Amino acid sequence: MLMYFLQKVWYNDQVVFKRWYFLSMWSIREDIMVQLVDRKCGKQVLKRILANTVWLVILIGLVGIIFIFFYYSRSPHRSLFIKPIDRFETEERVAALNFTGGPSENLTPFLLDLLKKYNVKVNFFIVGEKAEKLPELSKRIVKEGHLMGSNAYKYTHMALKTPSYISRDLDKTDRLIKSFGYDDTSYYTPPFGDEFFVLPYILKEKNKRLVTWDLDPLAQYDNRRNMQGDEVYKYVANNVRPGSVILLQEGWEGNRKPWLDAVEKIIMDLQENGYRFVTLQEGINLEKKQLKINSDK
Numbered sequence: 001m002l003m004y005f006l007q008k009v010w011y012n013d014q015v016v017f018k019r020w021y022f023l024s025m026w027s028i029r030e031d032i033m034v035q036l037v038d039r040k041c042g043k044q045v046l047k048r049i050l051a052n053t054v055w056l057v058i059l060i061g062l063v064g065i066i067f068i069f070f071y072y073s074r075s076p077h078r079s080l081f082i083k084p085i086d087r088f089e090t091e092e093r094v095a096a097l098n099f100t101g102g103p104s105e106n107l108t109p110f111l112l113d114l115l116k117k118y119n120v121k122v123n124f125f126i127v128g129e130k131a132e133k134l135p136e137l138s139k140r141i142v143k144e145g146h147l148m149g150s151n152a153y154k155y156t157h158m159a160l161k162t163p164s165y166i167s168r169d170l171d172k173t174d175r176l177i178k179s180f181g182y183d184d185t186s187y188y189t190p191p192f193g194d195e196f197f198v199l200p201y202i203l204k205e206k207n208k209r210l211v212t213w214d215l216d217p218l219a220q221y222d223n224r225r226n227m228q229g230d231e232v233y234k235y236v237a238n239n240v241r242p243g244s245v246i247l248l249q250e251g252w253e254g255n256r257k258p259w260l261d262a263v264e265k266i267i268m269d270l271q272e273n274g275y276r277f278v279t280l281q282e283g284i285n286l287e288k289k290q291l292k293i294n295s296d297k
Helices: 002-073 108-117 128-133 135-143 163-179 198-205 229-239 256-272 280-296
Strands: 094-102 123-126 147-150 244-249
Touching: 094 256, 094 280, 108 135, 108 256, 123 128, 123 135, 123 163, 128 135, 128 163, 135 147, 147 163, 147 280, 163 198, 229 244, 229 256
Parallel strands: 094 123, 094 244, 123 147
Antiparallel strands: none
16 A cells, blocks of 8 residues: 555656646747747848938939939039139129030031121030031131130039049140140039039049039020020020020021120120129139239228
8 A cells, every 4th residue: 555655746746847837848848949930030120220221322422422412413503523714703893705516617617707796705615526526617717816615625524533534634625725825724614514523523634614603594504496586685684694604506507687686785785884704714814803802802
């Protein structure tokens, strides 16, 4: 009887111990599984956070590039690395006429005749590949006392061009300008007004001047075949101020009479109102004079 009791107790203890051991091991395994799951989930969460952070940085970068493009590249009054010449800080009634996109057989000879008639000196920004085909006309611009600057060798958007492309383009046009008899190759105006950040940086490195504008009559782009010359003239006459730099496009084919009439009206109107026309170098000198007067006050 005693032996039977002891054996039962021993058996029950083993059963209890085995149950306890099984439950304990299961609990430990469960804890380990939870930890592994938590660790795996944690890694997945971390990966998601890192991926989202990368996309956020990319998005911010793209927004920043778009902001820089429109804030600096598309504005004639701002630029990275270099201050654009968009007008002259002067109280004198002067204005500069900048003709870009030429020379053109359709317009330039008649424009030069018109400028000679009124004894006006202006600024011609030539497209290299066009000027190369019209060397005598390009030399005439220089001989008649006008300033010559670069409007690039190839008239194309410069905003996303490589530094080597921009540098080669500048050098090629500079050599052409010198071949036409004009030694100062420091003036440059970008095609379509595109600047971004590579072009201004290279211009600064090459000690060039970035020329933009104060007035750009949009009516001159509306209908090249049937241009509304009066709208071009009225815009300039209504918005001109001392030191204005006026952009006029000569590099196009079409009916030249409305365009030439608009240029003549601009010249006559401004001269009647006490303005005189200056080259960019003259305007810069006047600005320096004005700054000196202001500093002496």
